[in-house]
Amino acid sequence: MADQVTRIHVGGTAGSEPYEVLVGRRLLGELGALVGGRSEAGVPSAGGRGRAKRVAVIHPEALAETGDALRADLAEQGFEAVVIQVPNAEEAKTAEVAAYCWKALGQSGFTRTDVIVGVGGGSTTDLAGFVAASWLRGVRWIAVPTTVLAMVDAAVGGKTGINTAEGKNLVGAFHPPAGVLCDLAALDSLPVHDFVSGLAEIIKAGFIADPKILELIEADPQGARTPAGPHTAELIERSIRVKAEVVSSDLKESGLREILNYGHTLAHAIEKNERYEWRHGAAVAVGMHFAAELGRLAGRLDDATADRHRTILESVGLPLSYRYDQWPRLLENMKVDKKSRGDLLRFIVLDGLAKPTVLEGPDPAVLLAAYGEVGE
Numbered sequence: 001m002a003d004q005v006t007r008i009h010v011g012g013t014a015g016s017e018p019y020e021v022l023v024g025r026r027l028l029g030e031l032g033a034l035v036g037g038r039s040e041a042g043v044p045s046a047g048g049r050g051r052a053k054r055v056a057v058i059h060p061e062a063l064a065e066t067g068d069a070l071r072a073d074l075a076e077q078g079f080e081a082v083v084i085q086v087p088n089a090e091e092a093k094t095a096e097v098a099a100y101c102w103k104a105l106g107q108s109g110f111t112r113t114d115v116i117v118g119v120g121g122g123s124t125t126d127l128a129g130f131v132a133a134s135w136l137r138g139v140r141w142i143a144v145p146t147t148v149l150a151m152v153d154a155a156v157g158g159k160t161g162i163n164t165a166e167g168k169n170l171v172g173a174f175h176p177p178a179g180v181l182c183d184l185a186a187l188d189s190l191p192v193h194d195f196v197s198g199l200a201e202i203i204k205a206g207f208i209a210d211p212k213i214l215e216l217i218e219a220d221p222q223g224a225r226t227p228a229g230p231h232t233a234e235l236i237e238r239s240i241r242v243k244a245e246v247v248s249s250d251l252k253e254s255g256l257r258e259i260l261n262y263g264h265t266l267a268h269a270i271e272k273n274e275r276y277e278w279r280h281g282a283a284v285a286v287g288m289h290f291a292a293e294l295g296r297l298a299g300r301l302d303d304a305t306a307d308r309h310r311t312i313l314e315s316v317g318l319p320l321s322y323r324y325d326q327w328p329r330l331l332e333n334m335k336v337d338k339k340s341r342g343d344l345l346r347f348i349v350l351d352g353l354a355k356p357t358v359l360e361g362p363d364p365a366v367l368l369a370a371y372g373e374v375g376e
Contacts, residue, residue, distance in 0.1 A: 004024055005022050005023070005024035005027065005030075006022070006023040006024060006233075006237055007020050007021070007022055007023075008020065008023065008237065008240050008241055008244050009244065010176070010244045010248055011248035017176070017178075019176060019177060019178055019179050019180070020180070021155075021156055021179075021180040021182060021244065022181050023151075023184065023236060023237050024182075024183070024184065025183060025184050025185045026183070026185065027181045027182070027183040028073065028144075028183065030179075030181060031070070031074070031117070031142065032073070032074065032077040034178060034179040034181075035052055035074065035115045035117065035142060036051060036052055036077075051113065052079065052113055052140070053079065053080055053113065054079065054080045054081070054082070054108055054110055054111070054115075055071075055074050055080070055081045055082070055114065055115050055117060056081075056082050056083075056084055056101075056104065056105060056108065056110065056114070056116050056117070057070050057071050057074070057081060057082070057083045057084065057117045058083075058084045058101060058116060058117065058118050058119070058120075058124060058128040059086070059118075059119045059120055059124065060085070060087065060089070060092060060120045060121070060124050061086075061087060063120055064085060066119060066146075067083045067085065070083075070117065070119060070144075071083045074117075080108075082104070082108050084101050084104045086100070086101070086124065086127060089123050089276075090123050090163065090276035091123075092123050092124055092127045093123050093126055093161070093163045093169075094163065095164070095171070097162075098127065098130060098162055101127070101131045102134070102135060105131070105135050110136070110139065111136070112136050112138075113139075114139060114140075115140045115141065115142065115178070116132040116135075116139060116140070116141040117141065117142045117144060118132075118141060118142070118143050118144065118155075119144040119146065120145070120146055120147075120150070121145070121146060121147040121149060121150045121154070121194075122149045122153060122155070123154075125143045125150050125154050125155040126159075126162070126169070126172075127160075127162060128141055128143070129141055129158070129159075129160030129175055129177065130161055130162055130171075130173060130175070132160075132175060133160050133172075133173035133174075133175030134173065138175060140177075140178045141175070141177050141178065142177055142178055142179050143155035143156075143179075143180045143181070144180075144181045144183070145180065145181075145182055146183075146186040146187075147186075147187070147190060147194055147195075147198055148187060148190070148194075148195055148198025148199065148202070149197060149198040149201055149280060149281055150198075151182040151236055151240065152198065152201050152205070152236055152239035152240055152243065153201040153239075155182075156180055156240055156243050156244060156247070157176070157243055157246075157247040157257075157260075158176030158177070159172065159174060160174075160175050161173070163276065167268065167333070167336050168271055168272060169268075170336075182236065182240070184227065184232070184233060184236070187227035187232070188227050188228075190227065192225065192226070194279070195225065195226065195227060196225055196317050197279040197280065197282055197318075198281055199224060199281065199316050199318065200263075200280075200281035200285045200288070200313075200318055201239065201281060202235050202236070203217065203288070203312060203318075204260075204262050204263055204284065204288060205238065205239040205243070207262065207288070207305075207353065208242070208259050208260070208262050208348075208350070208356045209242045209245075209246075209354050210238050210239075210241075210242050210354070211354055212238065213235060213238050213239065214308070216231045216234065216235060217235070217312060217315070218312060218315070221312075221316050225316055225317065246260055247260075258346075258348060259348055261348050262288060262291060262350075262356060263284045263286075263287035263288035263289075263291050263348075264284060264287055264348075265287065265291075265334055265346070265347050266283075266286065266287040266290045266330065266334065267280070267283035267284045267286065267287035268283070268334075269331075269333035269334045270283040270286060270287070270322055270330065273326060273329055273330060273333060282318065285318035285319055285320065286319055286320060286321065286322050286374060288309055288313065289310060289313060289321075289374055290370055290371060290373075290374045291347060291349055291350075292306040292310075292350070293306065293369075293370040294347060294349055294359065294366065294367065294370040295349035295350050295351075297366050297369055297370050298349065298359060298362060298366060300349050300351050300357070301349065301350045301351065301352065302352060305350065305352060305353050320374070321374050322374060322375065322376070323375065323376065324371070324372070324375025324376060325375075327371050327375065330371075331367070344361045345360075345361060345367075346358055346359070346360050346361075347359045347362065
């Protein structure tokens with residue numbers, strides 16, 4: 001039986017159905033009911049489109065044992081369960097891997113009432129969601145994120161995608177999951193660098209919407225660096241609530257949802273420049289430092305809030321800088337970022353704490369000066 005569970009509602013919009021994000025420990029007992037589209041009492045649940053017969057568990061190589069355990073558990077509940085093992089991390093987010101998944105689904109006879117389960121980090125849930133969106137023009141899927149980053153960002157909101165040589169997440173679809181299971185026990189064995197990387201997205205949520213997050217981290221930076229920290233569950237829940245509130249009103253990034261890209265324009269450029277070998281959270285940390293300096297130099301952000309970026313990111317061990325000589329390449333990368341409009345660069349900046357806004361077409365000299373504060 002699951003421990004105490006927090007249920008965070010994500011409202012349906014643009015024709016999508018509402019779903020819940022469950023946060024707690026020992027949650028995998030909830031998976032069978034979600035997969036079946038029925039409650040344990042046999043009553044059709046919200047979002048159910050008929051009883052699922054087959055389940056495909058997509059997992060990375062590093063979680064082979066977890067994937068097998070989920071398959072066995074689902075098989076015991078009467079489902080025809082198969083596992084699809086994919087590469088670790090960003091190597092999974094390619095057209096070739098997606099095609100491999102499609103082939104496995106075809107060979108398994110997957111129909112529109114069957115379900116995909118994506119278990120792993122953000123790259124795996126991005127891939128699983130995209131495969132679900134594109135198979136038969138959309139089948140149900142469930143996210144089982146196992147990293148901080150995936151719990152607070154990638155698995156919530158319905159943005160799915162894969163990378164190409166030209167950029168990150170340029171191929172994708174909006175396809176919300178039928179549910180998200182954030183089992184905090186999965187974080188207990190997470191390497192410290194991966195755990196800390198996820199803090200970047202939590203800190204982002206603090207700066208754009210919920211300053212209480214920043215206060216909790218500032219009160220105990222070392223505690224924030226570990227899953228055993230006193231505020232870990234609250235930090236994750238608060239971050240999920242920020243994203244849930246935004247995506248509930250703007251699924252397809254036509255307006256408000258853009259604020260979730262705070263720090264991400266430069267971050268994606270860095271990731272591409274590093275051939276996706278940098279951790280996403282590390283790149284976002286540098287991107288937020290840059291966005292803070294850009295906001296300050298553009299006359300939008302006060303000094304105290306701009307300086308707060310540096311101190312809080314540094315206190316948990318996240319990076320603040322990137323190579324200064326790479327600016328021309330980063331600038332070119334940002335011009336093909338999916339947030340750009342034509343050749344017009346767009347950045348999310350702050351007008352103050354929890355006051356995000358869009359800065360369009362900033363002066364190139366201001367951009368360079370802001371990067372001067374970040375470059376090393």
